[in-house]
Amino acid sequence: MKVALIGVGQAGGKVTERLARFDAKMGFGAVQGALAINSAKSDLAGLEFVDTTLIGADRVNGHGVGADNELGTEIMQSDSQQVIDALDGRITSSAEAIFVVAGLGGGTGSGGAPVLVHRLQRMYDVPVYALGILPGRNEGSLYQANAGRSLKTLLREADATLLIDNDAWHEQGESVEGAFETINRKIAQRVGLLLASGEAVEGVGESSVTSKTSRTRGGAAAASVVDSSEIINTLRSGGVATLGYASAAAAEDSAENINTALTVSRQALLTGTSLPDATTADSALLIVAGKPDAIPRKGVERARRWVEDETGSMQVRGGDFPLESDQLAALVLLGGAERSDRLEAFMERAREAKADDGSDDDPTEQFAEDRLEDLF
Numbered sequence: 001m002k003v004a005l006i007g008v009g010q011a012g013g014k015v016t017e018r019l020a021r022f023d024a025k026m027g028f029g030a031v032q033g034a035l036a037i038n039s040a041k042s043d044l045a046g047l048e049f050v051d052t053t054l055i056g057a058d059r060v061n062g063h064g065v066g067a068d069n070e071l072g073t074e075i076m077q078s079d080s081q082q083v084i085d086a087l088d089g090r091i092t093s094s095a096e097a098i099f100v101v102a103g104l105g106g107g108t109g110s111g112g113a114p115v116l117v118h119r120l121q122r123m124y125d126v127p128v129y130a131l132g133i134l135p136g137r138n139e140g141s142l143y144q145a146n147a148g149r150s151l152k153t154l155l156r157e158a159d160a161t162l163l164i165d166n167d168a169w170h171e172q173g174e175s176v177e178g179a180f181e182t183i184n185r186k187i188a189q190r191v192g193l194l195l196a197s198g199e200a201v202e203g204v205g206e207s208s209v210t211s212k213t214s215r216t217r218g219g220a221a222a223a224s225v226v227d228s229s230e231i232i233n234t235l236r237s238g239g240v241a242t243l244g245y246a247s248a249a250a251a252e253d254s255a256e257n258i259n260t261a262l263t264v265s266r267q268a269l270l271t272g273t274s275l276p277d278a279t280t281a282d283s284a285l286l287i288v289a290g291k292p293d294a295i296p297r298k299g300v301e302r303a304r305r306w307v308e309d310e311t312g313s314m315q316v317r318g319g320d321f322p323l324e325s326d327q328l329a330a331l332v333l334l335g336g337a338e339r340s341d342r343l344e345a346f347m348e349r350a351r352e353a354k355a356d357d358g359s360d361d362d363p364t365e366q367f368a369e370d371r372l373e374d375l376f
């Protein structure tokens with residue numbers, strides 16, 4: 001799936017950079033353009049794989065908004081034309097979707113991303129998705145409150161919001177910085193593979209991916225290769241999306257990989273997901289990646305049916321992603337996955353944090369409606 005990526009704020013910029021870098025290194029060509037937007041000049045300085053735009057210079061002089069999410073909203077509103085101009089030529093007609101990437105706990109990303117999504121929705125016909133990073137449970141209450149507000153608005157504005165819980169994809173006991181590094185690497189690899197899996201045949205090149213021949217539409221293996229429309233259809237449920245991943249060593253012969261396909265699919269959904277506990281969904285896409293000869297048809301179909309049972313969704317799509325790798329990997333994308341204990345617990349923290357700081361105003365309320373009111 002060809003996408004344009006726009007990172008807002010520090011986490012948004014870093015994750016966008018990692019994604020663009022992964023895509024370029026693998027030679028996938030799914031990332032068509034990438035831009036990082038920030039109110040803090042220093043956060044933009046280290047980025048190499050993305051273009052950058054500084055906003056709010058007249059208000060905060062390049063120093064960031066210090067987790068003030070209301071200010072983040074205002075800055076994005078007043079400088080949105082500058083951002084739109086910076087996007088010119090980066091969101092080309094080949095882009096099939098736009099992803100706005102942001103950490104939801106800070107100020108610039110949390111306040112700015114919903115405004116930007118709103119604006120992009122009016123300008124482009126392709127889906128505009130958010131990739132939102134939820135603060136971990138030990139992060140401060142201001143972060144929780146910011147993220148609650150921001151998420152509420154993103155769920156309203158974006159075609160779907162892919163959530164990554166900062167508690168999900170790292171090892172216990174890592175330092176915060178170490179954990180960010182691990183999480184960002186995993187987001188880049190997993191989201192990067194998801195986007196690449198939906199790439200058109202022509203877009204796939206380089207040695208890391210099997211040759212075009214094995215992805216030719218006429219062949220038996222090619223009949224089940226994932227394409228972009230399956231990702232878009234899975235996300236059509238709107239609301240919260242999640243992504244799970246797991247991999248294991250594969251045997252050469254597909255018949256020996258039937259159990260492996262089932263095991264990695266289970267692990268992807270039950271323990272490898274970006275939002276732990278989210279297993280109920282409106283729709284799902286199971287992608288099994290590996291050497292074409294190693295992907296077991298029977299195993300993939302069994303795993304797909306297992307995902308159907310586990311998610312309670314009758315809309316579970318399945319497909320292959322031919323990759324030159326000794327591993328067999330499963331990616332499970334869920335759409336409409338807001339019914340999760342983890343999300344409920346986060347909302348509770350956000351509500352408490354909001355009550356603590358005495359504010360019940362919502363700076364982005366003007367965009368919000370009641371679609372998921374029961375969660376807040």
Ligand SMILES: Nc1nc2c(ncn2[C@@H]2O[C@H](COP(=O)(O)OP(=O)(O)OP(=O)(O)O)[C@@H](O)[C@H]2O)c(=O)[nH]1
Nearest residue numbers: 009010011064065066067103105106107108109135
């Ligand atoms: N996964 C991940 N999360 C991060 C990273 N950096 C910050 N965060 C999280 O993002 C939230 C803070 O958002 P930032 O992106 O740092 O803030 P910002 O949007 O730049 O806003 P200001 O700094 O307030 O101007 C917190 O919840 C952090 O835990 C990162 O590199 N990776």
